Amino acid sequence: MFAYNLEMALRSLKRNRALTLLMVLAIALGIGSSMTTLTVLHVLSGDPIPESSTQLYYPQMDPRDMDGYTSTSKPPDQLSYPDGMALLKAARGTHQALMTGGAVPIQPPQSGIEPFIEDARYTTADFFPMFNVPFIFGHAWASPDDEAKARVVVITRELNDKIFNGKDSTGQSLRVNGHDLRIIGVIDNWRPNPHFYDLNMSTYSEKENVFVPLFTARDLKLERNGSSDCWGNNGNDGEHMETADCVWLQFWVQLDSPAKAADYKQFLIHYSQEQKALGRFQRPPNVALRNVMEWLDYNKVVPGDVRLQVWLALGFLVVCLVNTVGLMLAKFLRRASELGVRRALGASRRVIFTQLLVEAGLVGLVGGVAGLLLSLVGLWLVRLQPSDYASLAHLDLSMLLATFVLAVSATLVAGLLPAWRACQVVPALQLKSN
Known part of the structure; x- marks a missing residue:
């Protein structure tokens, strides 16, 4: 079933590439800025001697x-x-x-x-x-x-x-x-x-x-x-x-x-x-x-400006997600007639909802890859700064995984409202209008 949903999602995303590109770009910008600042915070606030710091x-x-x-x-x-x-x-x-x-x-x-x-x-x-x-x-x-x-x-x-x-x-x-x-x-x-x-x-x-x-x-x-x-x-x-x-x-x-x-x-x-x-x-x-x-x-060793940058970046991510919600809502509602026909042919709301969420998750995954590339560029720019911590700004495995988890999770959350709204389409009205 997942393979079918994935195939349907790919077809839908290819059908309107401009809108797909805008959604991926919005996610990538939000993820890139957030993961750049979160990585710097992660490096600066980490445990310097984890094997014995509590002793x-x-x-x-x-x-x-x-x-x-x-x-x-x-x-x-x-x-x-x-x-x-x-x-x-x-x-x-x-x-x-x-x-x-x-x-x-x-x-x-x-x-x-x-x-x-x-x-x-x-x-x-x-x-x-x-x-x-x-x-x-x-x-x-x-x-x-x-x-x-x-x-x-x-x-x-x-x-x-x-x-x-x-x-x-x-x-x-x-x-x-x-x-x-x-x-x-x-x-x-x-x-x-x-x-x-x-x-x-x-x-x-x-x-x-x-x-x-x-x-x-x-x-x-x-x-x-x-x-x-x-x-x-x-x-x-x-x-x-x-x-x-x-x-x-x-x-x-x-x-x-x-x-x-x-x-x-x-x-x-x-x-x-x-x-x-x-x-x-x-x-x-x-x-x-x-x-x-x-x-x-x-001693408050993490610089205050780093924490401020994290909050600003997370705020920017929220703005990007709101834009993504709007784009997804427009995309899903434009497919109302298609979804109405599928409902009339026996597809349940749960099936439609799942398929639309798979599509949202795929957007998040692609946006995560693009956001990762932007994060690497952002960290490179951080390393060019004169701050004494600049040389430490590198992406480790945990933050690499966090990039994709955040991208996919955030996009799935953003897709909940558009997917739910699209599932409320009344099949009879769509068949009558066609």
């Missing part, structure tokens, strides 16, 4: 003085050095890592390559197992290397390809800011987006290519490029951040169950109470503990 938490506490304090004040987005070290040494999670961002000059061993600057991450050993960072050569450093301020470095495949032509570079020296660091590992392709573990840098920035132990970086005075927030009279001179009244470090902890997360939050409250009793904290305990997706939602 990774970002603690916050408030060590600031009373200047500007209100009962609704939120804790800072970063930690001070003493607090970060306290949480790191407490080791309450399966893994925990203290970190900050930086930028370092690299002097390649080959004379033919000019020195260049690379983004860096200064962190502690648990960063790599906690975030499931893959390696192609070597391994990460261990906790004793943190404490010993070991002169070691982990680099990415991209940097390894640039300097060592993709060969195993473990054991080689990399000159960083005038210091020789021994390469112990090379990371495979790894670029979580958004850049969830440090939103103080660009949210969708390029990945860091150099990873150095945090305490080694401080010992060698490697340059930071992260943000900081200071209070009181100490200020931020860049070199004495360990003792300054400033928050400038990120801290992540892996807690494998909701019960452990609840216990950890109580630990943060007790720690804040202790620090207040010691006179170091002045404000009442003010802590927060959010997992990855909660942290991203709290």
Whole structure:
């Protein structure tokens, strides 16, 4: 029966090609604009580390003085050095890592390559197992290397390809800011987006290519490029951040169950109470503990203009569907005499209704193909924009399937009214008029 309905739909669509083309074009324009913006939203709001995002938490506490304090004040987005070290040494999670961002000059061993600057991450050993960072050569450093301020470095495949032509570079020296660091590992392709573990840098920035132990970086005075927030009279001179009244470090902890997360939050409250009793904290305990997706939602990482564009595109799709309804209604009613004859010959309303919906679905399918092509063009235009997320605008399999599902579903919904209206044709009147 479906094959028959499909054959009838094809014949009907070929009979009035201009009207068919207008319907396909309306669907294609609506689908193309909608899927372009929805794909960008999908990419920007996705889970950057789906295998463990519900187990990774970002603690916050408030060590600031009373200047500007209100009962609704939120804790800072970063930690001070003493607090970060306290949480790191407490080791309450399966893994925990203290970190900050930086930028370092690299002097390649080959004379033919000019020195260049690379983004860096200064962190502690648990960063790599906690975030499931893959390696192609070597391994990460261990906790004793943190404490010993070991002169070691982990680099990415991209940097390894640039300097060592993709060969195993473990054991080689990399000159960083005038210091020789021994390469112990090379990371495979790894670029979580958004850049969830440090939103103080660009949210969708390029990945860091150099990873150095945090305490080694401080010992060698490697340059930071992260943000900081200071209070009181100490200020931020860049070199004495360990003792300054400033928050400038990120801290992540892996807690494998909701019960452990609840216990950890109580630990943060007790720690804040202790620090207040010691006179170091002045404000009442003010802590927060959010997992990855909660942290991203709290920071509103998806740009507001992207959400606005989605709503505008969906509104445009509705306009296109309304036009499609009008075109289908005109097309189906022009066939009133044909439908009346078929009813008189015994075809039920259900059969006619089904056949007309198959025709509408076929329009949606063709419109979906055309809309997919328009989406690819739209995403290409997005990638030409200067936004830091532009390079991420690619259509994946899930959005490819969503394109056709949306196109066919929307067209079927749009075809309900015209199909129902066409089924109300009275056979006797059509036979009499003929």
